[in-house]
Amino acid sequence: MPINIFVDGSGGNDSGYGFYVTNTGNSLYEKKPNLTNNQAEYMAIIHALKTINTDDEIIIYSDSKNTVCQLNHEYAINNDQLRSLAREVWVLIKLCKSVKIIWIPRNKNLAGKMLGS
Numbered sequence: 001m002p003i004n005i006f007v008d009g010s011g012g013n014d015s016g017y018g019f020y021v022t023n024t025g026n027s028l029y030e031k032k033p034n035l036t037n038n039q040a041e042y043m044a045i046i047h048a049l050k051t052i053n054t055d056d057e058i059i060i061y062s063d064s065k066n067t068v069c070q071l072n073h074e075y076a077i078n079n080d081q082l083r084s085l086a087r088e089v090w091v092l093i094k095l096c097k098s099v100k101i102i103w104i105p106r107n108k109n110l111a112g113k114m115l116g117s
Contacts, residue, residue, distance in 0.1 A: 006019060006112075019111050042086065070086055
């Protein structure tokens with residue numbers, strides 16, 4: 001059975017990011033001011049991948065179409081900071097058996113409830 005992880009990030013002065021693992025109930029929410037929405041989404045994925053130690057398939061769900069498409073090599077990454085964060089995600093993915101990153105609508109994102117979005 002795959003490990004299902006929902007991630008979300010919120011930018012601005014009151015920014016933060018988090019994730020929720022449906023299989024275990026584990027979650028993380030961290031406030032980090034002055035991130036962009038995209039940076040926060042990437043940080044959520046990075047922290048989820050660093051936290052989950054498993055040989056199982058991992059499925060990451062995000063409501064950020066931009067982040068999902070960039071990490072799946074469907075959109076170009078024109079921002080140096082985001083490119084650096086994407087590289088970090090790709091390195092972490094290579095350490096895992098199998099990782100899929102899937103876009104979902106905001107109202108289906110269980111992690112978004114932690115961020116109040």
